[in-house]
Amino acid sequence: EIVLTQSPATLSLSPGERATLSCRASQSVSSYLAWYQQKPGQAPRLLIYDASKRATGIPARFSGSGSGTDFTLTISSLEPEDFAVYYCQQRRNWPLTFGGGTKVEIK
């Protein structure tokens, strides 16, 4: 099973600041990695797939990069609605696995 480790666990930032979230895989997942956003009481929402492609309707301030074992989700300038928990997920191997999440909170 591929283990995904996300860091940091919590990121405290102010609106307008840049957020950089990390996801590291225990073995290569090539570019088969996605990022999801989840707000309290809601289902996750797909933001980024194949490491760097934005899903439909996702603002350009969200970007993804990386391949192999190291990936980054960047939010260029935080909007109030971006404060949430973010998860990475790999589809390179079964079972599909998710990272433990990074909470982006208001400082």
Next chain:
Amino acid sequence: EVRLVESGGGLVKPGGSLRLSCAASGLTFTNAWMSWVRQAPGKGLEWVGRIKSKTEGGTTDYAAPAKGRFTISRDDSKNTLYLQMNSLKTEDTAVYYCTTDYIVSGYFDLWGRGTLVTVSS
């Protein structure tokens, strides 16, 4: 409107059984590979298992915690996905989401709102 709507959650005692349903609308359900993902209270996301479309064999795969206890099935005539859960443990307490790769192949871009399963004596 494209929707997934889960139902069937509730309170069950350890060792008991429960069947969850997920009603799909607005998509070609027969072609969809469907998955269940769960989230324990205050915890992260955990993939439970998936079922392929019948045209691609209708086979299932499960995460280790679900193997041997959970069974995923589908009724394409009713556009409905099921999760039969047996021998439930307290650690199975979670919100269970139904999800699929509706537009983006291989990733979960369509989710239901989830149904809460509580396993407690």
